[in-house]
Amino acid sequence: MRQINLTFQILLVFLLFAGCNQKPEIGLLMDTIARERWVKDRDAFVQKVNDLGGSVTVKVADSDASVQFQQALEMINAGIDVLVIIPVDMTVAAGIVKMAKKQNIPVISYDRLIRDSDIDFYVSTDNIDVGEQMASFLTTVRPTGNYVLIGGPTTDNNSFQLHLGWMNVLQPLIDKGDIKVVSHQFVERWEPQDAYQLMSSVLNEGHTVDAVIAGNDALAQGAIDALAEHGMAGKALVAGQDADITAIRNIILGNQTITIYKPIESLAFNAADAAVKMAKGKKPSDNMSFTINNGHRLVPAILLNGQVVNKQNIRMTVISEGFVAEQEIFE
Structure with a gap:
C-alpha cells in the first residue's frame, strides 16, 4: 500500500x-x-x-x-x-x-x-480617434470644399469606427455649408482597385474634389491613381492610415497629405x-x-493612440522609431 x-x-x-x-x-x-x-x-x-x-x-x-x-x-x-x-x-x-x-x-x-x-x-x-485625426488635419488645411469619403468594408467594424470619427469633425462644417460630401461609400475590400473604381466614378461625373479621406493607405493609393488620371494628383488633399511605405512615398511626392501611424x-x-x-x-x-x-x-x-504623419514630421515619427528605414523610402 x-x-x-x-x-x-x-x-x-x-x-x-x-x-x-x-x-x-x-x-x-x-x-x-x-x-x-x-x-x-x-x-x-x-x-x-x-x-x-x-x-x-x-x-x-x-x-x-x-x-x-x-x-x-x-x-x-x-x-x-x-x-x-x-x-x-x-x-x-x-x-x-x-x-x-x-x-x-x-x-x-x-x-x-x-x-x-x-x-x-x-x-x-482607438479608431474613432484615428478618424477624428484624419478629418481634423484635412479640415484645418482645407476648411471648405468638396470632400470624398471612402470607407472600408462593412464586414470590418473599424470601417464604422473610422466613419464615426470622420463625421464627428465633418458634420458641424457640413451643417454650416462649408463642406459638401459629394460621395461617401464603403468598398467591398481593403484594396486599391476598389477605391480607384469609386473615385473614378466620382471624377467622371464631373465633381470637383478638394479632399479625400480613405479608410487606409491602400484605399488612399487607389484614390490617388484615379486623381492622377484626371490631372488632380497633388491638388486634392488625401488622408489614409497605416503608414505603409507607399503612403510615405506618396507624402514625400506630395500626392498624399497624411497617414496615421499605428503603434x-x-x-x-x-x-x-x-x-x-x-x-x-x-x-x-x-x-x-x-x-x-x-x-x-x-x-x-x-x-492605443495613432499619430499623424505628414511631410514635415516623417523623420521624427516613422523613421526615428524604426518603423521604416529612410533608405526604403527613397529606393
Whole structure:
C-alpha cells in the first residue's frame, strides 16, 4: 500500500512539473499579409510570444472568411490554449468565437473588434480617434470644399469606427455649408482597385474634389491613381492610415497629405502578453478597468493612440522609431 502511495505521489509531482513547463500554444488567425503593415504585426506578435516562452501557429486567410473559419476549426481541434483573431468578416468571426468558447479556449480580438460575441479581450488603436485625426488635419488645411469619403468594408467594424470619427469633425462644417460630401461609400475590400473604381466614378461625373479621406493607405493609393488620371494628383488633399511605405512615398511626392501611424509594436506586445497570461489561467491585463461594448458584453480592452504623419514630421515619427528605414523610402 505504501509503495502504491509513493508511486502515485511521484506521478503527481511529474504531472504537475510537466504542466508548469508546458509552452503556451497560441493560435493567430490573420486576414492578410498582402500589406506590409500586417507582416509587421505578425512578426512582432510571434517574437513577443516566443520571448515569453510560448509558441505561435499562424494562419492567413487571404481575405476569405470561409477559409478563416476552417483554419480556426483546425486550430481548435489541435488543442491551442488561446486564439487571437484578426477577423476577415466580423459576423463569421463571431461564429469562430462561439466554436472556441465551447472548448473553453479564450479569444482575443486583435485590431478589429468582433461584435456580438463572447470575446475575452480586445487590443487595438482607438479608431474613432484615428478618424477624428484624419478629418481634423484635412479640415484645418482645407476648411471648405468638396470632400470624398471612402470607407472600408462593412464586414470590418473599424470601417464604422473610422466613419464615426470622420463625421464627428465633418458634420458641424457640413451643417454650416462649408463642406459638401459629394460621395461617401464603403468598398467591398481593403484594396486599391476598389477605391480607384469609386473615385473614378466620382471624377467622371464631373465633381470637383478638394479632399479625400480613405479608410487606409491602400484605399488612399487607389484614390490617388484615379486623381492622377484626371490631372488632380497633388491638388486634392488625401488622408489614409497605416503608414505603409507607399503612403510615405506618396507624402514625400506630395500626392498624399497624411497617414496615421499605428503603434504596431505596442499592439503586438499587449496582445502577446495577454495571450500568454490567459494561457496560464491569468487575467489578460493588470488594468481591466477599460471596456468596450461589442453588442454582447463589455469587453476588457486596450486602445492605443495613432499619430499623424505628414511631410514635415516623417523623420521624427516613422523613421526615428524604426518603423521604416529612410533608405526604403527613397529606393
